Amino acid sequence: MFVYISLGKNKKYYYMLGNLIKYSDFYTAPIPDNPIELIIDIPKEELIATIVAINTRLKPLGVSHFDDSRDTQINCLRTIFLDNENHIEQSFCLSIINKYIITPSNNNLFSRVTCLYALQEILNFNGFTKETPEYNFDNRERIFKFLLIANNQILKGDSNYKKEGYEQLGNDFFEFFMFRELHHNQYNECSNSINVFYKSWFLLHKIENHHIFSNHFKNYLTWYYKVENADAFLKNIFWAYIKSYDETLKLRYLNVLKSELDTIKVLDAFSADREFKVLEKDNLEVFDFSRIKKSPLFKGRMKDEKDTIGYLILDDGFFLEKAYSLLINDFWFDYLKPNEICTRKDWGSFIGTDFYEPFLCEIFLESFSNTPEFIFRSTDELKFKIEGRPIEYADFYIREKQNIALIEAKSSYLAIINGYKTVSTIDDFRKLNLEEFYDDYGLVQLVSKTIKKFHLYKNHIADDKFNSNRKVQLYPILIVNDPIFSSSLASFVFKRKFNELLEKEGINKKAKEHNIKDLCIMNVSHLQDMEQSLIDKKNNFFKILDTYLLMSNYNNKANFNRYNFLRTFDHVLHAKIKEGLIANRIKGLKWLEE
Known part of the structure; x- marks a missing residue:
C-alpha cells in the first residue's frame, strides 16, 4: 500500500491510497529463488536503458508530479515490449494490457521505487551476457516479471498489518503508517529542475565563500570531481542536463563530445562503479538506494568510431539532488568527517x-x-x-x-x-x-x-x-x-x-x-x-x-473522499498557480553566468 498523487481524467491532482501490482497478482508460478536469473541473458546496458525509459515516462518533462495515469502505465508496459509504434490492438503485449485494465483504478504496475529497486539489483550483479539477443515476447516478458517481483519486495511488509493486528494502534495508526510506508513514500515527491539548480547554486556559493569551508570545498571538488571551483562543477551538470532529454525516445541520456574533458570528469565521477555492501533483501536500508544516489549515471560502453560518450540518467531526481541535498551528505561523509574538519553539528x-x-x-x-x-x-x-x-x-x-x-x-x-x-x-x-x-x-x-x-x-x-x-x-x-x-x-x-x-x-x-x-x-x-x-x-x-487548510481539513467529511485530507501544498499550488513556477529572476539564468 502506498500514498501517491494521481492525475485524474479531468487533469486534476488528488491523493490516493494505491497498490502496486505484484508478481503474485499476475502469475500463478512461484517467484524464482534468484529472480536476477530471469534476465541474465540480456545485456546490463539494455536492461538499464529499458528501466530508465520507464522511470522517465513516470516523470514527464516539465511536470512537477509523477504521472500514474492508466495511459502512462500502459505506455511503460509497451516500452518494455518495444511496442510503442504499433496500434494498441496489434500490441505484442495486448494480453497483458487486457489483464491490467480490469484491475482497480488505483493499481499500478510501475512506480519510481519499482524502477529504483530493479536498477539497484541490476547494478549489483555482474553476470549478464555481453551479447545482444534477438528480442522476442519471452525475454521482454521476463523483464516485466522482474519488475513485478521488485513490487513484491517493496510491499513485503504489508502482510504485517494483518499479522500484527494494527487495530491495537488506535489513534497511533497514522503515525505508524507514516513510518512504516516511509521506505517508498519518501520518493513520491519531486521539484522543478531549474529551481533545484538555483538552490544548488546558492548553496555552493555559500560554501565557497565561507571562512572555514571555502578552501576545503575547493580541495574536495578538485580531488573528487577534477574541477577547479563550484561554478565549473554546477555549469557542467546544468548544461549536460538541459540537453539530456530525447523527445523521440522519451529518455534522458547525456551525449558528451569526447573533447569536453571537464564535463566528462564530472560525469565520470557521477557514474563511477563504486563498491557497496549488498544488503539482505529484508533490510529496509535497501530502500535508501545508496548506490544510485552515489552514482546516478550509468556510463555506456565506449565506441571508438563515435566522437561522443553516452551516460544514462538512472533517476532524474537523484541526478538533480547530486548538487544539492546529496552534495551536503557527500561533502560531509567523503571529506569533512574523515579529515576531522568539524563536527556534524x-x-x-x-x-x-x-x-x-x-x-x-x-x-x-x-x-x-x-x-x-x-x-x-x-x-x-x-x-x-x-x-x-x-x-x-x-x-x-x-x-x-x-x-x-x-x-x-x-x-x-x-x-x-x-x-x-x-x-x-x-x-x-x-x-x-x-x-x-x-x-x-x-x-x-x-x-x-x-x-x-x-x-x-x-x-x-x-x-x-x-x-x-x-x-x-x-x-x-x-x-x-x-x-x-x-x-x-x-x-x-x-x-x-x-x-x-x-x-x-x-x-x-x-x-x-x-x-x-x-x-x-x-x-x-x-x-x-x-x-x-x-x-x-x-x-x-x-x-x-487558507486554501490549503480548507482542502486538507480532516474535520470536513467531504475531504474523506479519495483521502483528500492528505492533500499537501503540491495540490494547492497546482490549483492556484498555473504559470510562473520559476521566478523571472531565476528563469533568465543570469545567476549562472555571474
Missing part, C-alpha cells in the same frame, strides 16, 4: 544558519517586494532582550492586517541511522523516540515557544503598525528542506501532533485574543514555486494558506 549549523535561512529570506523578500502591506521580519530581527535575557523568538514573521504567519525553518534531512526509515513492525515503531523526533524537526519549538509565547513577545517585534490589542489569526508554519516532511502522510501526522501539543501546553486554539489555525507544512520548493505569483499579485500568501 557544526556542519548542520552552517547549512541551517548560513545557507537555508538566508535562502528562505531571499525568497520572502522577493515575494513581498510589491506588497508593502505585508510586514516581513526574519531571524536577527526576531532576536530581542527581555529583562536582560536574550530571546530568539522565531525564524520568520509575516503579517498582513491581523493575519500573522509564525514560521520555523528546518533544514535537516531524515537520516537512515536512527530507525525512522526502517520501521517494519509495531515493535520497531514502539522503539522510536518520538519526543526527540518532533523536537528535532521543529514541532515542539513551534508550539512551546513560537505559539505559546506570542502574546508575551508580540510587542517586542519591530512592527509599528501592528494593532496588538485586536484579535489575530495565527498561522503556524514549518518550512522543511526534506520533502518527506511535507508529503501527505507526514503533513497529516504532524498536524495531529501539533494539536496534541497545543492541548498539552494548555493553549486554546480559539480564544478572545487569537484564533490559531491548523499547522501548515511546506517545502522550500513550494516557496520557490509561488514566488513569482506573489510578486505579480496573482495570489495572496494568506489566501494560499
Whole structure:
C-alpha cells in the first residue's frame, strides 16, 4: 500500500491510497529463488536503458508530479515490449494490457521505487551476457516479471498489518503508517529542475565563500570531481542536463563530445562503479538506494568510431539532488568527517544558519517586494532582550492586517541511522523516540515557544503598525528542506501532533485574543514555486494558506473522499498557480553566468 498523487481524467491532482501490482497478482508460478536469473541473458546496458525509459515516462518533462495515469502505465508496459509504434490492438503485449485494465483504478504496475529497486539489483550483479539477443515476447516478458517481483519486495511488509493486528494502534495508526510506508513514500515527491539548480547554486556559493569551508570545498571538488571551483562543477551538470532529454525516445541520456574533458570528469565521477555492501533483501536500508544516489549515471560502453560518450540518467531526481541535498551528505561523509574538519553539528549549523535561512529570506523578500502591506521580519530581527535575557523568538514573521504567519525553518534531512526509515513492525515503531523526533524537526519549538509565547513577545517585534490589542489569526508554519516532511502522510501526522501539543501546553486554539489555525507544512520548493505569483499579485500568501487548510481539513467529511485530507501544498499550488513556477529572476539564468 502506498500514498501517491494521481492525475485524474479531468487533469486534476488528488491523493490516493494505491497498490502496486505484484508478481503474485499476475502469475500463478512461484517467484524464482534468484529472480536476477530471469534476465541474465540480456545485456546490463539494455536492461538499464529499458528501466530508465520507464522511470522517465513516470516523470514527464516539465511536470512537477509523477504521472500514474492508466495511459502512462500502459505506455511503460509497451516500452518494455518495444511496442510503442504499433496500434494498441496489434500490441505484442495486448494480453497483458487486457489483464491490467480490469484491475482497480488505483493499481499500478510501475512506480519510481519499482524502477529504483530493479536498477539497484541490476547494478549489483555482474553476470549478464555481453551479447545482444534477438528480442522476442519471452525475454521482454521476463523483464516485466522482474519488475513485478521488485513490487513484491517493496510491499513485503504489508502482510504485517494483518499479522500484527494494527487495530491495537488506535489513534497511533497514522503515525505508524507514516513510518512504516516511509521506505517508498519518501520518493513520491519531486521539484522543478531549474529551481533545484538555483538552490544548488546558492548553496555552493555559500560554501565557497565561507571562512572555514571555502578552501576545503575547493580541495574536495578538485580531488573528487577534477574541477577547479563550484561554478565549473554546477555549469557542467546544468548544461549536460538541459540537453539530456530525447523527445523521440522519451529518455534522458547525456551525449558528451569526447573533447569536453571537464564535463566528462564530472560525469565520470557521477557514474563511477563504486563498491557497496549488498544488503539482505529484508533490510529496509535497501530502500535508501545508496548506490544510485552515489552514482546516478550509468556510463555506456565506449565506441571508438563515435566522437561522443553516452551516460544514462538512472533517476532524474537523484541526478538533480547530486548538487544539492546529496552534495551536503557527500561533502560531509567523503571529506569533512574523515579529515576531522568539524563536527556534524557544526556542519548542520552552517547549512541551517548560513545557507537555508538566508535562502528562505531571499525568497520572502522577493515575494513581498510589491506588497508593502505585508510586514516581513526574519531571524536577527526576531532576536530581542527581555529583562536582560536574550530571546530568539522565531525564524520568520509575516503579517498582513491581523493575519500573522509564525514560521520555523528546518533544514535537516531524515537520516537512515536512527530507525525512522526502517520501521517494519509495531515493535520497531514502539522503539522510536518520538519526543526527540518532533523536537528535532521543529514541532515542539513551534508550539512551546513560537505559539505559546506570542502574546508575551508580540510587542517586542519591530512592527509599528501592528494593532496588538485586536484579535489575530495565527498561522503556524514549518518550512522543511526534506520533502518527506511535507508529503501527505507526514503533513497529516504532524498536524495531529501539533494539536496534541497545543492541548498539552494548555493553549486554546480559539480564544478572545487569537484564533490559531491548523499547522501548515511546506517545502522550500513550494516557496520557490509561488514566488513569482506573489510578486505579480496573482495570489495572496494568506489566501494560499487558507486554501490549503480548507482542502486538507480532516474535520470536513467531504475531504474523506479519495483521502483528500492528505492533500499537501503540491495540490494547492497546482490549483492556484498555473504559470510562473520559476521566478523571472531565476528563469533568465543570469545567476549562472555571474
